[in-house]
Amino acid sequence: MAPVDIGERLRALPGGTAVTLKLDPREYADHYFAILNATLRDVGTETNAHTIYVAVTNPASFVWGLAQALDVLPDRISFVDAISHIMMDYRDPLPNATYIETPRALESIMLRVEYLLKKYPHERSIVVIDSVNSLAIHNPPELLSEFFHILLNMLKSRQVLTIVLEVAEEETAAVESMLNLVVDETIDVAREGP
Amino acid sequence: MVPPPETAEPRPSPAVGGLMAPATQLERCVTGVEGLDNILYGGIPRGNMVLVAGSVGTGKTTLCLEFLVRGAERGERSLFLSVTEASDKLIQNLSTFEFFRTDLVTNGSLVFVDLPVLYDRLGLEHEELTEEEIAILIRTIRDLVRQLQVKRLVLDSLTSVGYRIRRDERIRDFMLRLGLELSDAGCTALLVSEIGPTPGRYSLHGVEEAIVDGVVLLWNARRQGDILRVLQIIKMRGTTHSQAQYVVELTPIGLLLAPHLKGAHQDGQ
Numbered sequence: 001m002a003p004v005d006i007g008e009r010l011r012a013l014p015g016g017t018a019v020t021l022k023l024d025p026r027e028y029a030d031h032y033f034a035i036l037n038a039t040l041r042d043v044g045t046e047t048n049a050h051t052i053y054v055a056v057t058n059p060a061s062f063v064w065g066l067a068q069a070l071d072v073l074p075d076r077i078s079f080v081d082a083i084s085h086i087m088m089d090y091r092d093p094l095p096n097a098t099y100i101e102t103p104r105a106l107e108s109i110m111l112r113v114e115y116l117l118k119k120y121p122h123e124r125s126i127v128v129i130d131s132v133n134s135l136a137i138h139n140p141p142e143l144l145s146e147f148f149h150i151l152l153n154m155l156k157s158r159q160v161l162t163i164v165l166e167v168a169e170e171e172t173a174a175v176e177s178m179l180n181l182v183v184d185e186t187i188d189v190a191r192e193g194p
Numbered sequence: 195m196v197p198p199p200e201t202a203e204p205r206p207s208p209a210v211g212g213l214m215a216p217a218t219q220l221e222r223c224v225t226g227v228e229g230l231d232n233i234l235y236g237g238i239p240r241g242n243m244v245l246v247a248g249s250v251g252t253g254k255t256t257l258c259l260e261f262l263v264r265g266a267e268r269g270e271r272s273l274f275l276s277v278t279e280a281s282d283k284l285i286q287n288l289s290t291f292e293f294f295r296t297d298l299v300t301n302g303s304l305v306f307v308d309l310p311v312l313y314d315r316l317g318l319e320h321e322e323l324t325e326e327e328i329a330i331l332i333r334t335i336r337d338l339v340r341q342l343q344v345k346r347l348v349l350d351s352l353t354s355v356g357y358r359i360r361r362d363e364r365i366r367d368f369m370l371r372l373g374l375e376l377s378d379a380g381c382t383a384l385l386v387s388e389i390g391p392t393p394g395r396y397s398l399h400g401v402e403e404a405i406v407d408g409v410v411l412l413w414n415a416r417r418q419g420d421i422l423r424v425l426q427i428i429k430m431r432g433t434t435h436s437q438a439q440y441v442v443e444l445t446p447i448g449l450l451l452a453p454h455l456k457g458a459h460q461d462g463q
Contacts, residue, residue, distance in 0.1 A: 104420055105422070111441070111445070111451075119447060139457075147455055150455075
């Protein structure tokens, strides 16, 4: 199958869409960078766009380092970091990040996303959730399903483009069926290529 | 100059409109705390006296302060009666929030009064207030509300006043009379009630919750050892309201509410 241009596909999606990007665990590093390139640079730097990046897999500082390598400007992205505190790595907070003590505080993730949407109103708002697998480590499937159901519907009603990162083959059946229920589209990077 | 208050229309709710629509809609006092207005389907019925009950650190004072600031912004003169904390310190804390504007204080839209100073001026010196002293206190609050045309009032806290009233029948009488005066003036009031972390009671004397028109309860719930700040409307006369629990965050732009997820075991309330 011919490789897809993820950035092009994401750019074509209207506000209010929720999409899952599936990564191949065997080519995780390549796929992860390709996805950041597509989400933060190709879509995130569109005129009047702002990205809210929910960092659970890697700390905001790590993602911000990669974003800088992609020439993303600090006023184009803000972070909800739910992992640095639990890693006891909170010495140098980023000015464009808000920190949550634990990935178990799912309501806090919802509220910080809402806070950033209100604080940085843009024509094109993008929320990236990285990742469903990391959230599943810390939260039971019923709670996670409830979280995604409420959050994604809230974001849809506000015309936000939501991008959920998922590592293929690592998700449970419960998480998989929940995502099928709440997202509009799945781009299988593992199958289609970055 | 304080602009005239906007007329607040109730919003559609699951029970407002359609087959469950009540015969009459009461005018609302839009709190301006977006999440709270949503779960009250448009705000507090104007003139209601509402208990804001919660243990320490649950956000009672911040909720009340945002209610007053949002009101002052809408042209409704707002009065904060402080018993537990000096006004200067309150304003200093308030200035850390983006929703606060100092000009609301300087132009008289948002007024702070320290109740202990008022006690001294009125000569209310008995440790337990007499019936006459209670009457003086009510008259003074009434006069303040009338003279300043106050539309929103916060008493922080009713519990501290209750420590000086002590007897159940006197606190009941104090609240009934205060409620009538405020309602007559079209003034919507939030009375802060400090309670312990154990559930089952909303006030010091246990009679307050029966007299007020509404009870907003705040508490710290636990999930796997983590604390979540939770809010629930226990009662609100004159309107239907959400019965669900909501997690609250105090953000620089004000209080935000999200549904309390129920998927996991809770060992809190």
